[in-house]
Amino acid sequence: MARSLLSGYRVLDISSAKGAFCGKFLCDLGMEVIKVEPPGGDDLRREPPFAQGRSDGETSLSFAYLNAGKRGITLDLTCPAGRNLFLDLLQRVDVVLESSGPDYLEKLNLGYSVLTERQPKLILVSLSGFGQSGPYSHFKSPDIVTTAMSGLLYVSGDPELPPCMPPETQSYYYASLYAAYGVMLALWRREEQGKGVHIDTSIQASLAIHEHVAFTYSAEGKLVKRAGSQHQHVAPANLFRCQDGYIALFATHRHWPILLEIWEDHPPELDDPRWKTDTERRAHADWLNPLLESFTSRYKKEELAHLLQKRGVPGLPVNTPSDFQKDPHIQAREFFTSVTHPEIGEYQQPGVPFTVDGERPKPAAPAPTLGQHNEEVFGQELDLDQQALDHLASEGVI
Amino acid sequence: MSAQSTNQILKGIRIIAFTNAYAGPYAGRLLAQHGAEVIKVESATGGLDTFRHFGKDLDSSARFIECNLGVRSLTVNLKHPAGVEIIKKLTSCSDAVLENFRPGVLTRLGLGEEELRQVNPGIIILRLPGLGEKGPKSWYGTWGFNLTAYSGMTYLWNHPDQPRPIGSQGVYPDHLSFIMAPTLLVAALLRRRVTQKGVTIDLAQAEAAAYALGVSYLEMSVNGKDPEPRGNHHPTAFPHGCYRCQGDDRWCVLSITTDEEWQKFCRIVGREDLSASPKFAGQEARSKHVSELDQIVEEWTQERSPEEVMKKLQEEGIAAGVVENGADLMEDPQLRHRNYFEHFPVSSFGPMEVPRSALRFGGMSDDPLALPSKLGQDTEAILKDLLGYDEETIQEWKKEGVLD
Numbered sequence: 001m002a003r004s005l006l007s008g009y010r011v012l013d014i015s016s017a018k019g020a021f022c023g024k025f026l027c028d029l030g031m032e033v034i035k036v037e038p039p040g041g042d043d044l045r046r047e048p049p050f051a052q053g054r055s056d057g058e059t060s061l062s063f064a065y066l067n068a069g070k071r072g073i074t075l076d077l078t079c080p081a082g083r084n085l086f087l088d089l090l091q092r093v094d095v096v097l098e099s100s101g102p103d104y105l106e107k108l109n110l111g112y113s114v115l116t117e118r119q120p121k122l123i124l125v126s127l128s129g130f131g132q133s134g135p136y137s138h139f140k141s142p143d144i145v146t147t148a149m150s151g152l153l154y155v156s157g158d159p160e161l162p163p164c165m166p167p168e169t170q171s172y173y174y175a176s177l178y179a180a181y182g183v184m185l186a187l188w189r190r191e192e193q194g195k196g197v198h199i200d201t202s203i204q205a206s207l208a209i210h211e212h213v214a215f216t217y218s219a220e221g222k223l224v225k226r227a228g229s230q231h232q233h234v235a236p237a238n239l240f241r242c243q244d245g246y247i248a249l250f251a252t253h254r255h256w257p258i259l260l261e262i263w264e265d266h267p268p269e270l271d272d273p274r275w276k277t278d279t280e281r282r283a284h285a286d287w288l289n290p291l292l293e294s295f296t297s298r299y300k301k302e303e304l305a306h307l308l309q310k311r312g313v314p315g316l317p318v319n320t321p322s323d324f325q326k327d328p329h330i331q332a333r334e335f336f337t338s339v340t341h342p343e344i345g346e347y348q349q350p351g352v353p354f355t356v357d358g359e360r361p362k363p364a365a366p367a368p369t370l371g372q373h374n375e376e377v378f379g380q381e382l383d384l385d386q387q388a389l390d391h392l393a394s395e396g397v398i
Numbered sequence: 399m400s401a402q403s404t405n406q407i408l409k410g411i412r413i414i415a416f417t418n419a420y421a422g423p424y425a426g427r428l429l430a431q432h433g434a435e436v437i438k439v440e441s442a443t444g445g446l447d448t449f450r451h452f453g454k455d456l457d458s459s460a461r462f463i464e465c466n467l468g469v470r471s472l473t474v475n476l477k478h479p480a481g482v483e484i485i486k487k488l489t490s491c492s493d494a495v496l497e498n499f500r501p502g503v504l505t506r507l508g509l510g511e512e513e514l515r516q517v518n519p520g521i522i523i524l525r526l527p528g529l530g531e532k533g534p535k536s537w538y539g540t541w542g543f544n545l546t547a548y549s550g551m552t553y554l555w556n557h558p559d560q561p562r563p564i565g566s567q568g569v570y571p572d573h574l575s576f577i578m579a580p581t582l583l584v585a586a587l588l589r590r591r592v593t594q595k596g597v598t599i600d601l602a603q604a605e606a607a608a609y610a611l612g613v614s615y616l617e618m619s620v621n622g623k624d625p626e627p628r629g630n631h632h633p634t635a636f637p638h639g640c641y642r643c644q645g646d647d648r649w650c651v652l653s654i655t656t657d658e659e660w661q662k663f664c665r666i667v668g669r670e671d672l673s674a675s676p677k678f679a680g681q682e683a684r685s686k687h688v689s690e691l692d693q694i695v696e697e698w699t700q701e702r703s704p705e706e707v708m709k710k711l712q713e714e715g716i717a718a719g720v721v722e723n724g725a726d727l728m729e730d731p732q733l734r735h736r737n738y739f740e741h742f743p744v745s746s747f748g749p750m751e752v753p754r755s756a757l758r759f760g761g762m763s764d765d766p767l768a769l770p771s772k773l774g775q776d777t778e779a780i781l782k783d784l785l786g787y788d789e790e791t792i793q794e795w796k797k798e799g800v801l802d
Contacts, residue, residue, distance in 0.1 A: 005585050005589055006588060025581075046634075047633070047634065048634065049620075051620045052620075061613055061617055130732050131758065132758075136712075136731070140653075140712065141717065142635070142653045145719035148640070149719045149721075149722050149732075151724065151727050152568075154649070154723045155566070155568060157555075157564055163630075163721055164555065164556060164557055164630065166551070166570070167554035167555055168614060177577045177581070182759070183581075185405075185757075187588055188407055188408065188584055188588060191588065191591060192407075197761065197762070199757055199760070200759075201757055202756050203756075205733060205736060205738055205756040208738070208756075210573055212461065213727060214751075215752055215753060218751040222724070223723050223724050223725060226567075228565065228566075229546075229563075233452075239547065241562075248543060249544075250543055250544055309537075314539035314541055314544055315544065316540065316547055316548040317547065318553055318565075319549070321553075321618040322618055322624050323550070324548065324549060328534055329529060329530075329534050329536075330533075330605075333532065333533045336615075347619040347620050350608045350609050350611070350615050352609075353601060353608070354600060354601040354602070355531075355599070356598075357597050358598070
């Protein structure tokens with residue numbers, strides 16, 4: 001039962017890289033998501049990394065992760081026959097998810113007003129770099145541009161080096177999660193009021209709430225700057241060397257006296273009462289951090305994390321992906337899930353990060369191969385027979 | 399304006415919030431922003447929100463205000479039996495409980511899942527434990543900062559070949575959790591329409607962070623080894639990165655994927671001599687000369703402002719942008735166009751502008767955000783008007799320290 005948190009709702013996902021994570025999250029919430037690709041395949045199929053170094057359209061790991069659990073059909077929305085099939089399918093869906101940029105659907109005569117003629121209660125979610133209108137709305141907006149223009153890049157990385165991008169395409173992911181909230185709100189309104197809506201999601205605006213970058217300037221007149229992992233207000237709160245890696249250690253005024261107890265042979269000057277205040281320690285973090293590292297480097301990272309946690313000091317190891325996956329805690333929680341893909345083979349992927357009544361919803365299936373569910377979807381939903389499907393395929397519509 | 403045309407979609411939904419610091423409160427704020435009545439429970443004896451301590455008094459922390467906009471305030475000492483009774487009564491007329499305390503805290507207070515569900519079988523419980531409610535390390539203390547490290551994100555958030563991990567001072571896992579939480583809560587409300595039953599949802603913040611690193615985890619699983627940090631490099635765009643501009647700590651980004659874009663770029667930067675160079679002809683060739691490309695780009699950008707770089711390149715259809723800092727964001731014409739900032743001329747902190755939302759709902763007005771209630775401001779009204787307690791009882795409880 002846990003799997004069906006939102007069963008009964010259906011999404012047509014015509015988005016590409018920008019919106020794929022939204023479709024994935026909706027899928028993990030239990031909605032039925034049908035991924036609609038152009039007959040040549042989604043661009044994401046050509047994005048590395050690839051399994052076994054093969055880039056044949058079925059081995060992109062980006063595509064495999066972001067589309068796991070979706071069903072997949074091919075459809076050329078730019079030709080009249082494809083457009084008509086799409087409009088026919090609309091009667092059976094609740095949500096259309098798109099990320100093609102402002103005006104694209106209008107140019108295909110598939111704008112929101114046209115779609116609602118077929119499905120009056122339709123929820124259309126648009127994801128784009130800067131939103132559907134405004135001075136930057138037609139800017140090219142790959143992940144690095146929206147990450148930069150949201151403020152997140154400026155505060156990320158070592159102050160001695162250029163700003164550093166977070167891993168993967170976080171701006172797309174974050175906006176996708178934000179858009180999923182929009183979908184929930186729109187569904188709730190539709191259940192209460194019987195109305196659909198067009199939601200305009202801006203990737204830039206979704207990330208610009210982050211880390212108080214804008215707000216700190218507005219409220220305090222301060223520019224938040226890059227500081228590596230050094231916390232703005234707290235010290236020691238940084239990464240510290242251990243025998244086999246690093247630990248992320250966070251000690252406020254509450255934890256500081258305990259930390260000194262654990263660090264039995266700490267330099268006597270640290271007992272000075274001035275170090276009890278967060279501001280004093282933070283102001284002298286450059287002096288304090290190397291001292292603390294002389295202590296942390298006596299331990300292995302797991303061992304030290306456990307030792308600190310037992311006394312209530314929040315330390316956690318800096319894990320590589322394989323450290324995290326092998327962690328006994330993560331193993332015991334059965335977070336990772338095994339997937340078998342016809343081309344990639346068997347692999348482990350992060351599961352759904354929440355439980356429902358104690359049960360973790362399991363992703364149902366690997367990502368679809370190109371056009372895998374054409375017969376199933378067009379056949380069952382639109383009553384097209386094999387002959388009709390063959391004809392559409394030969395015309396390049398599906 | 400009719401009720402239907404505003405974005406107050408969750409009007410009529412009541413949520414009890416046991417929230418602290420960032421992820422929990424911000425999730426509550428996002429629900430309040432769309433009309434839910436969010437009642438935050440705190441206690442001067444039992445514990446106040448950490449962010450309250452960042453201001454000149456408990457109601458003047460800018461950080462607290464930002465994370466708790468539109469939220470009501472109820473002060474109840476949960477260590478007193480009458481306090482627990484009050485929360486149970488409130489639960490009986492609420493839709494959901496949102497909490498980000500450490501696992502087990504509410505259960506020990508007599509307000510666990512079972513007790514709450516007994517009072518109200520329809521109640522939705524949404525918890526945001528750092529490492530999950532169960533498992534050998536579920537009792538570990540976590541903050542966004544060390545969850546970033548634990549999830550693998552800090553390791554991957556680095557330039558290539560660095561001697562140490564660098565990561566970010568930020569608390570990205572909090573951000574992931576606070577945007578997933580309201581989605582889960584409304585999903586549970588939708589489910590309840592069908593089943594008439596509440597559910598308990600636990601969102602483990604460390605797992606939310608790893609969920610947003612799925613491609614790296616797949617890579618690790620398929621290739622049998624950890625992926626390397628990639629910094630500002632991209633597997634299919636050359637050049638692609640963050641480049642120094644004129645001024646102090648000013649930067650721009652740009653990304654070139656096609657030959658056509660590369661030719662245009664050479665023309666714009668006045669390096670037609672490079673157009674014909676076989677070294678840079680085609681993506682494959684450019685991918686082998688990344689550091690040389692980066693140098694060429696930076697020679698041009700460092701003589702210009704990031705705004706000029708963005709304008710010149712975007713006009714020609716090349717992806718580029720300003721690495722915006724806090725001041726840039728406040729002046730960003732695109733964000734202004736979206737009416738992105740809510741202006742508060744007066745608050746207990748002082749005048750300020752706060753980011754609103756990434757979402758615009760067609761045909762609906764964005765209702766103004768409200769400031770949070772002052773600490774305990776709504777206690778009497780909630781006890782009297784909503785829960786029906788009489789004046790005498792309330793005065794008695796005040797004396798006994800139930801409502802601190």
